Amino acid sequence: MERKSSRLDGVYASILARRGTQGRLRRLTIPTPETVDFSSNSYLSLSRDQDIWSAYLDRLQQSPANQGFSLGSGGSRLLDGNSAAAEALECTAAAFHGAPAGLLFNSGFEANTGLFGCAPQPGDVVVYDELIHASVHDGIRLSRARGISFAHNCVRGKSRTSLDHVLSELTQGQDGHRLRAGEINVFVAVESVYSMDGDLAPLADIVECVEERLPNGNGYIVVDEAHATGWLGERGRGLVCHLGLEDRVWARVHTFGKAMGCAGAIVLCSPTTRQYLINYARSFIYTTAMGYPTLAGIQTAYEYLESGRVEPRLAHLRSLIKHTHRLLTSICTRHQPPPRDVVLYTKEGVPESPIIPLFTAHARSLAEYLQRRGFMVRPIVAPTVPAGTDRVRLCLHAGNTMEEVQGLCKAIDEWVAEKLSESGEPSEKPSKL
Numbered sequence: 001m002e003r004k005s006s007r008l009d010g011v012y013a014s015i016l017a018r019r020g021t022q023g024r025l026r027r028l029t030i031p032t033p034e035t036v037d038f039s040s041n042s043y044l045s046l047s048r049d050q051d052i053w054s055a056y057l058d059r060l061q062q063s064p065a066n067q068g069f070s071l072g073s074g075g076s077r078l079l080d081g082n083s084a085a086a087e088a089l090e091c092t093a094a095a096f097h098g099a100p101a102g103l104l105f106n107s108g109f110e111a112n113t114g115l116f117g118c119a120p121q122p123g124d125v126v127v128y129d130e131l132i133h134a135s136v137h138d139g140i141r142l143s144r145a146r147g148i149s150f151a152h153n154c155v156r157g158k159s160r161t162s163l164d165h166v167l168s169e170l171t172q173g174q175d176g177h178r179l180r181a182g183e184i185n186v187f188v189a190v191e192s193v194y195s196m197d198g199d200l201a202p203l204a205d206i207v208e209c210v211e212e213r214l215p216n217g218n219g220y221i222v223v224d225e226a227h228a229t230g231w232l233g234e235r236g237r238g239l240v241c242h243l244g245l246e247d248r249v250w251a252r253v254h255t256f257g258k259a260m261g262c263a264g265a266i267v268l269c270s271p272t273t274r275q276y277l278i279n280y281a282r283s284f285i286y287t288t289a290m291g292y293p294t295l296a297g298i299q300t301a302y303e304y305l306e307s308g309r310v311e312p313r314l315a316h317l318r319s320l321i322k323h324t325h326r327l328l329t330s331i332c333t334r335h336q337p338p339p340r341d342v343v344l345y346t347k348e349g350v351p352e353s354p355i356i357p358l359f360t361a362h363a364r365s366l367a368e369y370l371q372r373r374g375f376m377v378r379p380i381v382a383p384t385v386p387a388g389t390d391r392v393r394l395c396l397h398a399g400n401t402m403e404e405v406q407g408l409c410k411a412i413d414e415w416v417a418e419k420l421s422e423s424g425e426p427s428e429k430p431s432k433l
């Protein structure tokens, strides 16, 4: 008799083959250490910093015996997995980001699914930016709320899909009177820095809009600061602190796996909300808590940020962003008319973040070309991003040098010239960048 699993493998194999023919098959690769990193989310290059590593080892050596010699936590925080170190880290992070309280989660993904899965009450609504992270979508699916998207970063545009329009429709719709009376809660979910486009949310305007449309205080803004944590604002406190909106944003999610070079996340919120999450957030309750080595790494990274030693790195990162912008703009200007389908760099001003998308219908070709020249970049294609917006996602890091950026842009320039000559379009010779 044919084994069940082999029949199922056959089903999977044909699904994978279909995906393969569409050029959308996902694969695991091991990053090669000798390539120059223009891909990871380690924006500050802290994960390999010698000083932080030494401070981390010292912390492990000096930790109390009941904490320091345990690789794992031993259980859920609600059973045996809680520790003074976990609670101390929550206080450190909350103080650093100017929040009343915080609750750790094992990842940003779990923080979002935990928060959105239980925060809305029956009948509540979650209004979210259309480019919000997959984990928020999954959280909404787990919740008892209705989800409605608004157009990316469109707060007050005339479009019927602007945030203002969506909120206005809600307050005039079927349950409008209950919404206006503050009996239905509206959660508004945005990211401070969008992970694929690298643009910032117009957060001050979003806050104004929500307060105007929901004056009874039933608009609750949740900001996912995953890609802002550690580098945006003074000492990397994030966008909410940078704009002084701590008291007008209901909850924030900070993740430790990106600029902070560690792993895990925290939801910043009121003490009562924290207590509610402890009771109802399934991804907090039904999982083994972080062990001491992980907590110690995050605590060490926070101390580094708070000490101000991060400032020279931030300054270097800002210059890299400006320099890259100059070089990419010059590539596009020289290959006029703009090389349609080849590479489209759309930033008019200096990019707002170290994430710079290079839109091209040939994302895989560009990424492979750059990888062969020793630059690690990755193609990001549908369904990870909306169809028609395939790109190579360039990520700059404080650990990159000006020369590396120069080399990368020179290779992009050569690729553009090659592609254009293949397509028969006239192309400028790559010139000295």
Ligand SMILES: Cc1ncc(COP(=O)(O)O)c(C=O)c1O
Residues within 6 Å of the ligand: 107, 108, 109, 110, 112, 133, 135, 191, 195, 224, 226, 227, 255, 256, 257, 263, 264, 265
């Ligand atoms: C905006 C955003 N939120 C949340 C997450 C999830 O964070 P983590 O990697 O810690 O699970 C990510 C990571 O890709 C992200 O980009």
